[in-house]
Amino acid sequence: MKTSDVVDKKAFITEKLKKFKLVDIREQYVDLIEEAKTDKLDYEDFLIKLLIAEDEGKEQRRTAKLIAKANFDTIASLSEIDYSFNRSLDKSKIDELGSLRFIEAKENVIIIGPPGVGKSMIATGIGRNACKAGYKVMFVNAKELVDQLHISMIEGRLQETLKELKKIELLIIDELSYIKMDKEKESLFFQIIRQRYEKGSLIITTNLPMGRWDELFTGQLAATAILDRVLHHCHVISITGDSYRVKGSKKSVKL
The missing domain is CATH 3.40.50.300 (P-loop containing nucleotide triphosphate hydrolases)
Structure with missing residues (x-):
């Protein structure tokens, strides 16, 4: 599939992020895109920012789950x-x-x-x-x-x-x-x-x-x-x- 074939980009992104269980990127990517534009981040730095958001979110959820079970x-x-x-x-x-x-x-x-x-x-x-x-x-x-x-x-x-x-x-x-x-x-x-x-x-x-x-x-x-x-x-x-x-x-x- 080509990028040009995607009619509703936001819906496509949301669907795929949900499918891949990237919860925090799904919830934050719109704001992170705006921040990247403001800060003039290159593609690599923007990707790193997305990955950090997902990693921190997963760690917070893991900790909350462990505390609840304790x-x-x-x-x-x-x-x-x-x-x-x-x-x-x-x-x-x-x-x-x-x-x-x-x-x-x-x-x-x-x-x-x-x-x-x-x-x-x-x-x-x-x-x-x-x-x-x-x-x-x-x-x-x-x-x-x-x-x-x-x-x-x-x-x-x-x-x-x-x-x-x-x-x-x-x-x-x-x-x-x-x-x-x-x-x-x-x-x-x-x-x-x-x-x-x-x-x-x-x-x-x-x-x-x-x-x-x-x-x-x-x-x-x-x-x-x-x-x-x-x-x-x-x-x-x-x-x-x-x-x-x-x-x-x-x-x-x-x-």
Whole structure:
């Protein structure tokens, strides 16, 4: 087909861009043509501008999709942390974790501290960074995770559930504090820890010091077996201080 054969050029362009699934070029090409005329771009520079528009759009949609699937409780980011409120927060350490090198190294993170000091906010901020970098992330409450695994086991879907969890590159287990597992649920939780050992990263938030993790499981032996695997390649953040919620800091978000 010759260019001269196209009667309605705009309709033709729109149809073809839709067919090729070039969403952002389709939405922006008219404005980009006008900009190219104004800036007197040559053909090569104009093509580059079109490709940049499409690439940026696809990346934004991919990030939005990953964030939606991660199921975060809040939209908190690391930039929202008020370090002046809580002096126990180590900014350099949190920034390092925010760089995501621990995910590349298949390492874990444990964030320990009393309620309201920002554990979930830090975990969420790191998780959102991971989504922006293209990693698959899941944010889940510890009790809900164990309950979901138990239901899957009863329904005969445990292996399928474990297979799906294995695809998650960063699993964030929030509030590993308010549950007491029996032998069956403890075994299910251990399967997650064992499955991810040196193969995928974990972030665990808890208000229990590691010396008290036997309170979560059936005893010290089980707690030690789990901690041995989690701590082998692990970064630990210990937070003290007042609760953001109780203090009512204007700069804080709901944690």
